[in-house]
Structure formats: structure tokens, C-alpha cells
Amino acid sequence: MENMKYAEELVREFLFFRGFTSTLQSFDKELSTDIGRSFHKDQIFDLIFSLYIPKFNSQSLISLFTFFKQCFSASETLMITTLSKLQISVLRYYIVYAVQSGRNDKVIDFFKLHGADLLQRDQDWMSWFAIPYIKNPNLDPLFRVYFSKEWFDALNLSVRNFLSEIFNGTHIL
Incomplete structure (x- = not known):
């Protein structure tokens, strides 16, 4: 600080x-x-889960993660790797939230905007392109876990812990 x-x-x-x-x-x-001036982890957490995701603002969500990645030096590979994994999980939650909200159009828009980039980084995204066309993705064995309350709670805890680590530590600047 x-x-x-x-x-x-x-x-x-x-x-x-x-x-x-x-x-x-x-x-x-x-x-x-x-909003990040004081690096208050709860404000950043709320920005993700109370603003960007509910308002289907995928561009700001991805920009936030890009900003965080730029704050780490190349030697902090563990933090960058952890951040990348959290980004994948948060983006998957974005998709799940859109499906649960009956907004498959937002999922389709998401993949139009970011699909090529996601596929370049990780081929595991390929199966996610089908989710807006599956009748009950929450029952599909591939996606079922992402619709569970336990997975969402674990994601929330992981994001909170990560934000605590970077803002309470010396990792930002």
C-alpha cells in the first residue's frame, strides 16, 4: 500500500x-x-459477484482479471497460476449464472466475444460451448458439479482467500 x-x-x-x-x-x-484505491478485498469481491456477473458484464470481469495478472511479476508463477485457475472458475460461474437466470443469449454472446481466446488457452472450454443448447445442463454429468451450492461456496471462499492473500500481502506493486 x-x-x-x-x-x-x-x-x-x-x-x-x-x-x-x-x-x-x-x-x-x-x-x-x-474502486480499487484502497484495495479492499470485499469491494472487489462484490464487484465480481454482485455487479459484473449479475449484470452480465463479461468484458469488465475479464478486464479485472487481466489487471490483476499485470500486477504480478513473472517470478510469481504460483500466484499467476492460481489467478488463472480462479478466472476459469469465475467465468464458468458466469455461464452457470446466466443459464440459471434463463439468459442463454448472454452465454451465446459471451462465447462470441471471448470463445476464441478461451479455446486458445484451454481446450477444456470446447464442451462449454454446448451448454446453452442442453435442455437441463444442471443434470448433465459434465456440468452438474458447477450447478451445485457446494461448488459455488468453494468458489466464493477461494476468491475471498486469494483476494486476502494479494491485498494483505506484498503482492500488489
């Missing part, structure tokens, strides 16, 4: 030194509305 404040002061100093006063004003305005 100290490093973050120091970095913000460096940016302010640079903008002031170069005479970019309108940019400095914009920077300060953006910081005042920045």
Missing part, C-alpha cells in the same frame, strides 16, 4: 513538473472514484 501511494505521488509530481495540469486534475478525479 505504501508503494501505491508513492507511485501516485510520483505520477502527480511528473504531471505537475511537465505542466499537464488538466491531466493532473483528471488523474485526481479518477483516483477519487477508483
Whole structure:
């Protein structure tokens, strides 16, 4: 957290030194509305599970995970690997939530936007492309676990624990 404040002061100093006063004003305005400013894990958790997923905002969801990945150095492979696995699970929950909400159109839109990228990273996504066309995916042996309360609870706990680790540790900046 100290490093973050120091970095913000460096940016302010640079903008002031170069005479970019309108940019400095914009920077300060953006910081005042920045949800991640204090890196409060509960706010980030709510952003994922109470805003992005219920509002079917897949682009912001993926952008958030991309931002987190950029915060780790290449030497932190365990954290990057864990984050990638959590991203897969959260995206699968996004799909499950859409199906449970009767919004198969959102699942189809999701795959139109992100399907090619997901398949490039992991071929396990191939079977997920069929989910909007399966009558009862919650009964399908391949997807049944993702519709269970136990899986959702485990996902929630994993995301909370991960956020606690990165925000209470020294992993961000």
C-alpha cells in the first residue's frame, strides 16, 4: 500500500513538473472514484459477484482479471497460476449464472466475444460451448458439479482467500 501511494505521488509530481495540469486534475478525479484505491478485498469481491456477473458484464470481469495478472511479476508463477485457475472458475460461474437466470443469449454472446481466446488457452472450454443448447445442463454429468451450492461456496471462499492473500500481502506493486 505504501508503494501505491508513492507511485501516485510520483505520477502527480511528473504531471505537475511537465505542466499537464488538466491531466493532473483528471488523474485526481479518477483516483477519487477508483474502486480499487484502497484495495479492499470485499469491494472487489462484490464487484465480481454482485455487479459484473449479475449484470452480465463479461468484458469488465475479464478486464479485472487481466489487471490483476499485470500486477504480478513473472517470478510469481504460483500466484499467476492460481489467478488463472480462479478466472476459469469465475467465468464458468458466469455461464452457470446466466443459464440459471434463463439468459442463454448472454452465454451465446459471451462465447462470441471471448470463445476464441478461451479455446486458445484451454481446450477444456470446447464442451462449454454446448451448454446453452442442453435442455437441463444442471443434470448433465459434465456440468452438474458447477450447478451445485457446494461448488459455488468453494468458489466464493477461494476468491475471498486469494483476494486476502494479494491485498494483505506484498503482492500488489
